[in-house]
Amino acid sequence: MDNNQPIGIFDSGIGGTSIWKEIHNLLPNEKTIYLADSKNAPYGQKSKDEIIALSIKNTEFLIKQNCKLIVVACNTATTNAITELRAAYTIPFIGIEPAIKPAATHSKTQTIGILATQGTLTSALFYETARKFNNITIVEQVGNGLVQLIENGKINSVEMSQLLDSYLRPMIAADIDYLVLGCSHYPYLIPQIKKILPNHIKIIDSGEAVAKQTKNILENKIGFSDGSDKTPVFYTNTNPTVLKAIIGSAYTVLEKDF
Numbered sequence: 001m002d003n004n005q006p007i008g009i010f011d012s013g014i015g016g017t018s019i020w021k022e023i024h025n026l027l028p029n030e031k032t033i034y035l036a037d038s039k040n041a042p043y044g045q046k047s048k049d050e051i052i053a054l055s056i057k058n059t060e061f062l063i064k065q066n067c068k069l070i071v072v073a074c075n076t077a078t079t080n081a082i083t084e085l086r087a088a089y090t091i092p093f094i095g096i097e098p099a100i101k102p103a104a105t106h107s108k109t110q111t112i113g114i115l116a117t118q119g120t121l122t123s124a125l126f127y128e129t130a131r132k133f134n135n136i137t138i139v140e141q142v143g144n145g146l147v148q149l150i151e152n153g154k155i156n157s158v159e160m161s162q163l164l165d166s167y168l169r170p171m172i173a174a175d176i177d178y179l180v181l182g183c184s185h186y187p188y189l190i191p192q193i194k195k196i197l198p199n200h201i202k203i204i205d206s207g208e209a210v211a212k213q214t215k216n217i218l219e220n221k222i223g224f225s226d227g228s229d230k231t232p233v234f235y236t237n238t239n240p241t242v243l244k245a246i247i248g249s250a251y252t253v254l255e256k257d258f
Contacts, residue, residue: 001068003223006031006233007214008062008070012054013041013151014243015185016073019096020232022211023071027218029227033065035258036236036243042147043076044117044183051119055081059089061235061258068222071214072096073184075116075206079123092221094213097125098182099204104133106202107178111137113171116182118142126182139174141167143183150185153242160192168196181205188246 007027009020013036020034035058043051055077062070071094072078072085078095085093098120103112120126121140130138149160171179179201181187187205197203218224232251236243240253247253 001222002066003068004031004225004229005066005068006033008033008035008065008067009073010035010037010055010058010062010070010077011073011184012043012076013038013147013185014236014246015147015150015183015188017243017246018187018205019071019073019184019207019210020247022207023214024232026211026215027224029230030218030225031229032232033062033067034232034234035061036234036238037258038151038236038238038243041151042117043074044119044142044147046119048080048123051077051080052084055085056088057258059085059091063089063091067091069094069214069217071210073210075182075184076119076123079120079125083125092217094210094217096184096206096210097129098180099206099209100129100133100138100180103178103180103202103204104136104138107136109175109177110135111139111174111176112178112180113139113141113168113174113176114180114182115141115143115167115186116180117147118144120182137174139171139176141171143167143186146189147183147185150188151242153245155188156192160189161195164189164192165196168193172196172198172201177201179203
């Protein structure tokens, strides 16, 4: 394997760019290829079989781009499909799942909140992870509608504020002191969420941990790029306007049906 091959990253849409940014910041010499399957977003309301099929489709696309490693930058795809992906392919996969452990470990109130998709919260992997912390009360909330609003460029809309308020108020009332964001789209809502949450409630997402794990895999198993080609490439199967607005005009976004 050539160390200069790219890192592949896929998500159900633009949300995984929050993971891409962490990886790009930590490993600026690595070439990255980002795949936004926005046409099929959100994954969180699909069946397990559908999520596996979409994850295989995305993986096949990234393998054809000669990726040396694939980051599943989607909580729903990780919790529902990564076991099947690892069984089917030899390429290393890095997944993302809700950061329950740091929240549960540091909680003073013994109560944490998790905002995630239905697909993540009902998955076997999430259940197994949550079960390890049976001394902690976990207040779960399905974030219905949030991904669609983000994908439509409505992060700062009144509708978004109202939805977040309705989801977060019960968590505040339950005395959570950590809020875990269980969807890679949700870090883009942190400014909105902070307007609602009291200052003592800490927000945790998984982006930094995924970037560190990516570096670890490269360091110990694959090897780093020499930086000769480090220009990120972004693919989307819908109108690229919102994706361009999220990542910035300096990057190239290619619209492609995959």
